[in-house]
Amino acid sequence: GTTTVVVIGAGVAGLTVANLLRRTGIDCVVLERHNRDHVERRQRAGVLDFAAEQVYVRAGLDDRLLAGAPASGSLEIRVDGVSRLFDAAAHTDGRAGRLLPQQVLVRRLIETFVDSGGDLRFDSADVRPHDIDGDRPYVTYLDANGHAQRLEADYVAGCDGFHGVSRSVVPPDALTTYRHAEDVGWFTVLTDSPPPKYPLLALSRHGFAAHFGRGPHASRFYLQCPPGDDLDAWTDERVWRQLRLRLADDTLPDGPVVEKAVIDARSFVVDPMSYGRLFLVGDAAHIVPPMGGKGMNLAIADADVLAHALHAAVRNGDDGPLRAYSATCLRRVWNDQEYSRWLSDMVFHGADQSTAGPFHWHLARSRLDRIFTSTNAARAFADLMAGTA
Ligand code: APR
Secondary structure, three states: EEOOEEEEEOOHHOOOOOHHHHOOOOOOOEEOOOHHHHHHHHHOOOOEEEHHHHHHHHHHHHHHHHHOEEEEEEEEEEEOOOOEEEHHHHHHHOOOOOOOOOOHHHHHHHHHHHHOOOOOEEOOOOHHHHHHHOOOEEEEEEEOOOOEEEOOOEEEOOOOOOOOOHHHHHHHHHHHEEEEEEEEEEEEEOOOOOOOOEEEEEEOOOOOOOEEEEEOEEEEEEEEEEEOOOOOHHHHHHHHHHHHOOOOOOOOOOOOEEEEEOOOEEEEEEEEEEEOOOEOHHOOOEEEOOHHHOOHHHHHHHHHHHHHHHHHHHHHHHHHHHHHHHHHHHHHHHHHHHHHHHHHHHHHOOOHHHOOHEEEEOOOOOHHHHHHHHHHHHHHHHHHHOOOO
C-alpha cells in the first residue's frame, strides 16, 4: 500500500498527529502494536496544560476532545500539615489548562479519527521503518492476521514511546542522547477513592506525597520512596497509613487500590528529533520527570509542530518547517525538562531532610516560600505550568 505519512504508535502523540493531518486532508495510516482495548485502558497523565489545550482549540477539536473537562486552575501545597492554595490561573491571566485523564483523551482521539474515516490498524506486529534516509521510505509489519505488509510513504512519524522501534533505526552516531537518573524513586497507586478538591502536593518529614484526581471517582497518588523500592512491601494497609501521615489528613477517605507500581523516573532527550524522513514525536524522543506533568503535553506540542510542518511540505512544497522541526521542539523540551527538574527537587528535597541533606532542604523550602511571597516568582511558576505557547 501507499500513503503520505505512516504514524507508528497510537498514544497521545501518534493520535494527535493523525487527527491534525486528517483535519487538513493529508493521508496517513496509524500502526499500533496493541489492541484497542489495551490502548484505551492505559492510565497515566491527567492534566492538559493550557498550551496543549490550545492545540486542540486551534484545530477545532476541543468540543469533541475536551467536553466536560474541568479547568485546572489551582494547586494545593501542604507543608508540614499547613495548606496554601496556589492560584495558577490568577497568575497567568486565566491560562488554566484542564483536568483530563489521559485514557479519556486517548479514547476520544481514537473515536474522532476513526469516525472521520481515519485508517488505524491495531495489532500490528514487528513494525519496522526502512530507507528513512532516502526519498521513498517504507514500513513493514505483520497485520492482525499475521500477514506481512508493506506501506510506502513520504514521511514516517515515530510516535511509539520510549521503548518503540523508531528511534532504534536511526544510526547511533547521528543522535546525541542526554540522560539523567532521578535520585528518588516513585511509588504510585491508582485507587477508586474520591479525588482531591485541587491537585495536592504534600511535603513533610515523612516524605513527599501527591494526590491527583482521575475523573470524579478515582485518584492517583505518588509517594516518594527509595529508587528501585520493593513493590511487595507496599501493602494496601501501609499505603493508606503512609498517605494519611504524609498528607497530614486522618480523614482521607480510602477505597480499593486498583494498581500499584514503583517507577524509576528518568530524564532523557535525543537530539536531533529527526533523521531523514523519520520524525520522532513525544516519548520516543524525550522523557521528563513525572512531577511537572509535562510528558503528555510535550507529546501534544511536538505533534502540533510536526503536523503543521508536514502540511507546509505536502501542500506548499515548503520543507523549511520540517527542517526546523527538531530545533523548534527541543527548545520547549529543554524548557520543560528544566521546569520538571526544578519542581521535583523542590518537593523531594523540601520534604524529608535526609533526601538531599539539611542544606538542600533549606534551599527547597526557600524556593517554595518564594512562590507564595513574590508575585514575580508566582507568575514564573504559573507560566511554566501553563506551558509555552
Ligand atoms: N510498533 C507499533 N506501535 C508501538 C511500537 C511498535 N514497535 N512500540 C510502541 N508502540 C505503541 C505503544 O503501544 C503505544 O500505544 O506506541 C504508543 C506510544 O504511546 P505512549 O507510550 O503513550 O507515548 P506518547 O504518545 O509519546 O506519550 C504521550 O503521555 O502520559 C504520557 O507517559 C506518557 O509521556 C507520555 C505521553
